[in-house]
Amino acid sequence: MSPRGRRPGAPDTRAAIVDAARPLFADLGFSGTSMRKVAAEAGVDPALVHHYFDSKEDLFLASLDVPFDPRMLLAVVAEGGPDGAGERLLTTFFSIWDDEANRLPLLTIARGVLEPGGQRLLRDGFIGVVIVPVVSALGVDQPERRAALLASQIIGLVLTRYVLEVEPLASAPPELLVATYAPVVQRYLTGDLP
């Protein structure tokens, strides 16, 4: 039953489902897309979509085509509790972004920020599926607001360091950036907000 085990059926079926899902998420947003609509678009039985993907979140993350599960952030940040959560989140963030193998697919998603479809993916999908659960797992108040504040710093950091390559941010060692941004991220995650 595990979607991570051996899969019966044509080996391209899973890829066909992901290919069908990607434009639906882009056009309809995360909330407007259903497993049933994806099945219809891919021309397969809805049961087959559920066979490959436990949830719409799993299917969405597969459609992002990044070489890791962004929800690993959740585990790393949440398992240590609120103290030091900002530092752990940033350490994980830089270990992913500073890895050349991840850079290109991540930049492709980041560039989508200015296309209507990419905007919905980032807003409804990435922030809702990845960032809000990270914040909620810390047991703090106002998780949506904290997630939006966190997103506003992380998106700006991505653009400044990796897209615009503004110095001295672009060539700063990650340890220095973790120390620089940790108090800010910690504030957004767990601090008292006005």
Add this chain to the structure above:
Amino acid sequence: MSPRGRRPGAPDTRAAIVDAARPLFADLGFSGTSMRKVAAEAGVDPALVHHYFDSKEDLFLASLDVPFDPRMLLAVVAEGGPDGAGERLLTTFFSIWDDEANRLPLLTIARGVLEPGGQRLLRDGFIGVVIVPVVSALGVDQPERRAALLASQIIGLVLTRYVLEVEPLASAPPELLVATYAPVVQRYLTGDLP
């Protein structure tokens, strides 16, 4: 002699100079563009460029085509000294961005963040011409680094609130956002950095 007074010559000359300057700034960056190159591109005498624009910074800001002088930020932030600089900067920022008349030209510039020419304009031009002088005017150490950190939060805020329209950030009243972001901006402007 004032470039703000009555201008002799054809009324379209100034516009022709700005039109010639815009792609040069985009292609060559701020540092790679000279008043002389702009004059050659516009087919006018270099003295005429200097007649209309006191400095390359003035010409660059005119080429951005925003309905205000971004350097007003400098005056507002610098005149009160380091204390409360973050709050003043944010109050000015929201008064500009929340004004519908400014929104469209500003968003056009913001969208340029993902085009190579727009990237150079933002990195060499906007950060160098507008943000670094604001920070330097406060008399703090490491103005380039502080400007980059400030840019990383402001650019992310622009994208999250005005482009992606992530809630509850998108509909939050500016006073609440000033209070929320002020400690962060103050840290970047004047705080002790690691």
